Amino acid sequence: MMQVRLSHYMRTLGEDLRRDWQLYLLVAPMIIWFLVFLYKPMHGLQIAFKDFSIFRGIEASPWVGLAHFQELFANELFIRSFWNTITISFLGLVFAFPVPIILALMFNEVQNALARRWAQTIVYLPHFISVVIVAGIVINFLSPSTGIVNTALGWFGIAPIYFLTQPEWFRPVFIGSSIWKEAGFESIVYLAAIAGVSPTLYESARVDGASRWQMVWRITLPCILPTIIIMLIIRIGNLVEVGFEYIILLYRPSTYQTADVVSTFIYRTGLQGTQYDLATAAGLFNAVIAFVLVYTANRISRKVSSTSLW
């Protein structure tokens, strides 16, 4: 029985391969790419459990079990980076997440189509600028001696503030400039949701004498609530992912205590410090948490919206 099924499988497989060889030819480079560049590194993840030496290679390095994880959890710097990641994400959730929603609601209330298009064109722009430029602008603006911000503070008799070297300023600067860069562009998703709201709702509300303020609160906002919830779930799913490429540009040793996140910790211990095995263990720890969060987020959104994210 088993053999019959297997031989049937092999025969139809042969037929399908012969019939669709062109399609397999088309898909092959892409599948090979995913195997070589994304799946092969997963094989390299085993060095999180090995005493890895770059000369011995991945296979020949001896197993050490959970030693690297024990070392990590005893490492104050790693623990600090983990809590910094969560804290920065959470602050982003509180301060940055609502901004694109508010922006979309505000755009929707602008009646002059030309003004609205111009305003949108301008606030989307920073999304297309590299983080290096954004960091350059931030460093330039916040320079204690020549920066425009401290110059302006000087007009009010305030002494220069060393924004980039004082730990308590790192998070406000990071989140503030992230809002500047991304909030405008993120409003697109909400604007699309608003565009889907039925105009009849507004017409009947107007007949009932509702003010514009009331319509925003009672019609627009409730109608886009499903979108807001989905975006919130995605955001929570990405709780352990922060914009480390940007953090690397902005932080410095004097602000590590509030700025160092898991990814920057991995970068310093692994790529700059060549402790590959320890850094891989930290990465694996982060990736597993991320996977669980994203998976849970997806399950929840499937329940909430009946459409899954993936």
Next chain:
Amino acid sequence: MSTSNLYTRGDKIFGYANAFLLGLFVLSTLYPFIYILSASVSSGAAVTSGRVVLWPVDLTLAAYERVLSDRMFWISYGNTFIYTFGGTAMSLLIMVPGAYALSRKRLRGRTFFNLMIAFTLWFNAGMIPFFLNMRDLGLLDSRFGIIIGFACNAFNVILLRNFFEAVPKSFEEAAKMDGASELQLLWKVFIPLSKPAIVTVALFCIVSRWNGYFWSMVLLRGEEKIPLQVYLKRIIVDLNSNDEFASSLLTAQYSFETITAAIMVASIIPVLIIYPYAQKYFSKGILLGGVKE
């Protein structure tokens, strides 16, 4: 009856307040760009002493002359063009045919391939294993490594595949009647019909290539190979105005601040040129990609 007659005084105040607050946000988005532009064409002395607030002071192109005479600026600019166009071409060459094949329902193993690609959205090996893999492949310090190593991502594949799946069956059947092969079908029917999706993905690739710095910084060693963003990072972030190099720049005509401003402007200009297209297609792409699977 015009709509404005329907509004009460409260509604009008609401409208003005909204326009005012939104205007403030728009201006604060715009201000850094204007400031950087003004600083780049002002004299070094005016910028360092805080006299440049909005408009240029002591108009001069000295900073640009200094930047444009720097050999590394041109090398890195050229490299960025190579990575942007080479990388985008490579991405399309691999992902367009691949996504097309995956959109064909009769392809055996389709579910498995789809799952394999979607899984990378959920889980990836991370920075160090990726780096070691590039090293094992001999792709450290290699232009080709930068171009091939970041050619695909699951999001773009899914976006393209969904678009191909939405192409009406009637087009395909008509072409099949004429005896078209799968390759001809892709080339003559699907690619022309899916131009918006392909342009969207191309623009995603162009923008991320132009702006990417992290992996170029990590993987490339040779000065001759670094892209503009890495060069920018070295000047803007790694140096600061107290450095020796920076103070050597200090003259009355240009300063560290005006030089960095000029480099930033030079790097933003190409972005501004493709921005009108990018804006249009990106908003569509975001919404297309939002509905996955």
